[in-house]
Amino acid sequence: MLTELKREAYEANLALPRHGLINLTFGNASAIDRNRGIFAIKPSGVDYAALKPDDMVLVDLDGKVVEGTLRPSSDTPTHRRLFIAFPTIGGVVHTHSSHATAFAQAGREIPIFGTTHADYFFGSVPVTRKMTAAEIGGGAYEWETGNVIVERYAAGKLDPLDFPAVLVNRHAPFTWRPTVAGAVEVAVATECIAHMALMSLQLEPKLPNIEPELLNKHFKRKHGPGAYYGQSK
Amino acid sequence: MLTELKREAYEANLALPRHGLINLTFGNASAIDRNRGIFAIKPSGVDYAALKPDDMVLVDLDGKVVEGTLRPSSDTPTHRRLFIAFPTIGGVVHTHSSHATAFAQAGREIPIFGTTHADYFFGSVPVTRKMTAAEIGGGAYEWETGNVIVERYAAGKLDPLDFPAVLVNRHAPFTWRPTVAGAVEVAVATECIAHMALMSLQLEPKLPNIEPELLNKHFKRKHGPGAYYGQSK
Amino acid sequence: MLTELKREAYEANLALPRHGLINLTFGNASAIDRNRGIFAIKPSGVDYAALKPDDMVLVDLDGKVVEGTLRPSSDTPTHRRLFIAFPTIGGVVHTHSSHATAFAQAGREIPIFGTTHADYFFGSVPVTRKMTAAEIGGGAYEWETGNVIVERYAAGKLDPLDFPAVLVNRHAPFTWRPTVAGAVEVAVATECIAHMALMSLQLEPKLPNIEPELLNKHFKRKHGPGAYYGQSK
Amino acid sequence: MLTELKREAYEANLALPRHGLINLTFGNASAIDRNRGIFAIKPSGVDYAALKPDDMVLVDLDGKVVEGTLRPSSDTPTHRRLFIAFPTIGGVVHTHSSHATAFAQAGREIPIFGTTHADYFFGSVPVTRKMTAAEIGGGAYEWETGNVIVERYAAGKLDPLDFPAVLVNRHAPFTWRPTVAGAVEVAVATECIAHMALMSLQLEPKLPNIEPELLNKHFKRKHGPGAYYGQSK
Numbered sequence A, B, C, D: 001m002l003t004e005l006k007r008e009a010y011e012a013n014l015a016l017p018r019h020g021l022i023n024l025t026f027g028n029a030s031a032i033d034r035n036r037g038i039f040a041i042k043p044s045g046v047d048y049a050a051l052k053p054d055d056m057v058l059v060d061l062d063g064k065v066v067e068g069t070l071r072p073s074s075d076t077p078t079h080r081r082l083f084i085a086f087p088t089i090g091g092v093v094h095t096h097s098s099h100a101t102a103f104a105q106a107g108r109e110i111p112i113f114g115t116t117h118a119d120y121f122f123g124s125v126p127v128t129r130k131m132t133a134a135e136i137g138g139g140a141y142e143w144e145t146g147n148v149i150v151e152r153y154a155a156g157k158l159d160p161l162d163f164p165a166v167l168v169n170r171h172a173p174f175t176w177r178p179t180v181a182g183a184v185e186v187a188v189a190t191e192c193i194a195h196m197a198l199m200s201l202q203l204e205p206k207l208p209n210i211e212p213e214l215l216n217k218h219f220k221r222k223h224g225p226g227a228y229y230g231q232s233k
Helices: A004-016 A076-085 A098-104 A133-139 A141-155 A182-204 A212-222 B003-018 B075-083 B098-106 B133-137 B141-155 B182-205 B211-223 C003-018 C077-085 C098-108 C132-138 C141-155 C180-203 C211-221 D003-018 D076-085 D099-108 D133-137 D143-155 D182-203 D213-221
Strands: A028-033 A038-041 A057-058 A064-065 A091-094 A165-167 A173-178 B028-033 B039-042 B057-060 B066-067 B091-094 B166-169 B173-177 C028-033 C038-041 C059-060 C066-067 C092-095 C165-167 C172-176 D026-034 D038-041 D057-060 D065-067 D092-096 D165-167 D174-178
Touching: A004 A028, A004 A038, A004 A091, A028 A076, A038 A076, A057 A076, A057 B075, A076 A091, A076 A141, A076 D099, A091 B211, A091 C180, A098 A182, A098 B182, A133 A141, A133 B211, A141 A165, A141 B133, A141 B141, A165 A182, A182 B182, A182 C098, A182 C180, A212 B075, A212 C132, B003 B028, B003 B039, B003 B182, B028 B075, B028 B182, B039 C172, B057 B075, B057 C028, B066 C098, B075 B091, B075 B141, B075 B173, B075 C059, B075 D057, B091 B182, B098 B166, B098 B173, B098 D182, B133 B141, B133 D065, B133 D165, B133 D213, B141 B166, B173 B182, B182 D182, C003 C028, C003 C038, C003 C092, C003 C180, C028 C059, C028 C077, C028 C180, C059 C077, C066 D165, C077 C092, C092 C180, C098 C165, C098 C180, C098 D057, C141 C165, C165 C180, C172 C180, C180 D182, C211 D133, C211 D165, C211 D182, D003 D038, D003 D092, D026 D076, D026 D182, D057 D076, D065 D133, D076 D092, D076 D143, D076 D174, D092 D182, D099 D165, D099 D174, D099 D182, D133 D143, D143 D165, D165 D182, D174 D182
Parallel strands: none
Antiparallel strands: A028 A038, A028 A091, A038 A057, A057 A064, A091 A173, A165 A173, B028 B039, B028 B091, B039 B057, B057 B066, B091 B173, B166 B173, C028 C038, C028 C092, C038 C059, C059 C066, C092 C172, C165 C172, D026 D038, D026 D092, D038 D057, D057 D065, D092 D174, D165 D174
């Protein structure tokens, strides 16, 4: 069932250690079939080297396992929450990539300092508020993790496709895009811009964000009706 | 004799350079057979590329070489001290991995700033006091290195499985777990969280440790009777 | 047509990810045939793994595509501007290499702190002024990017071969040399010296640039009539 | 002639990029036959990938090329100066490895903060004074580079085998040992301890050097008549 979807999710999961975004088993990727309302996600705590496409677990938007003998990732409710709240996204990636996680741990957004960042995001990479003790300990921790993300986007009136990554405070990044392969690409970009932002801050601790014209130009060069980057538009 | 134990220790030793935790010959891993009270450890100063499973030296808990033609690691008495003091551990790993060692050299614990850390430790990674001139020069330096570790855990009432790594002041990390493969995993995690903590401190020099609820949640998600991460529990 | 030129440009583009200078599809290289006034450049947004020599697009100095079925890099007008303004250069490389980009984002030149730097540059790596809203939004953004580079060299009376790399403010480095292979080498060197400069600044925030005698010695050792480094001079 | 010596020098040169110590063609290694007073050294500016054992150039202690069709490394007079001044060394390595060079550029010794450092050095890694304009421009720059090293060891009464690496101010490290393979090992260790010292300084800007007892213990554990590390002593 959904062989192609499972393969996409599988390929995305394998791409994470290959891009140096994942140590050990920190991280997971999922892809959704919007027609059926079913997503494929990595099983929990399985070593990447041992992973097979058929190990992907199929889960519906109510959280029910539809197919699969392994337990799905413990972060499954976070993925599910995002798929429900953000109907334009088709894939979600979660990593603990080092530089992005350093910002998440510090509760700091990744400030937008250059065009590399503006090629992917229409502003700084947002960070959620800290979760409350009730949200953490109330029995639905991973679902509530999704909730603080959704809350952040609602409060900031942020379009998930304009801001395809978020830092969960004290935790790490989640990224998404219309496809899971795109979510992997954003995960790579997020780690890269976090590294560069950290170094720019070392050089200029008070560095302001980039000018609105440049942000607008670079983001629109790649996204939306006026895009002229790449071959397909 | 104890072919399987030697193979486990051998595999763990080879994993250290593969994970980028070891330069040159800095570091070693050992695995114990608790029934016989014998552990297998890397020979001293042998290049990882040349290592064979049968090169592992078998040593008993009195420090006597039971089998092996090569001299055991000069750190053998530290491993032995840990195996005696911490009966729940089955493997010990010692590395000079760069970021963790930077904290050890500075005499600083690795502060617990996020969930990556809390997935492995029930608090900050402890650091020992400095060793005295008598402990260093008295003829049993490596045994005394084990002693300052044991002293730190006794003084802090720390369970070795809740805190499966320590930084020896001015020296480097030691890690352990019920299996030596687990001790390697903790060594990878320790290096990773040290790197992230260093960067979070650059962003926020006064960053406080994570909130107790989040620590509790993440550690318990992976460890103990309520664990629900992975496939085996 | 111009098979050899396309191969040179192709090889240079492939060298960028191999040297770790490029993540994803950030970056591009071009090589010019001065006799014909035609340059070969990477197509826009194509994955490096899928690139073939024949994918290189041939463009003339008026910006007209002379050969090729793919759209040329969106940065083509910047390359064209540089080839027109700097007649001694034969190849241009653009990367978003992390350490150099950190300086560009901060609007800081890469200060010349040692002989590694002086082996490639006759002073600090210059940074352009920020671009104006009119330059960014006026419909010729990439051409204007070339213009701020040219302006910087005119204002500073800098010979492009003495300063074979520039940082575009808020953006990233461009490098060049008489050959595109040489421009790749400068891109590697620029990233390396940016990394070292960042660390030297951490050690000594007020570190002055190197002494003129040493700069002169090392640059002239490799460049110009008195050069005595390598085999070919 | 001296086939084995050329092979040793060749192997050492190849080891430098493999250990990540060398970018492009920055760096060189040489090995001396003390009986004949002849050393084998890398040719100048040749790409490591193209190097063959027979490309090594044989040079005597008067600086005369004894065998070889290629021009020897431009740093040959520095190697020669060291071989003359330090009769106990058998190989010399020069790199521009990033972290060690960051200290050299800043004119700072690498402070001895831990046992990793003490396993290789009997104190901080020394740095030379800056060279004068006359030394730089007087026509014997590379020989004078050797001279400031020799001056530093004489002034500090430093045994070259106790301090098997030096940082040339504004330049980069040179390392040595009784064999050129040993000099490569010290080059790896120097880069590693420079990285760790930089990070320890970020954590504790006023961190003092390690205590004399610990320095003594670790250095003597590996060096001299009381050594008990490794298999061969």
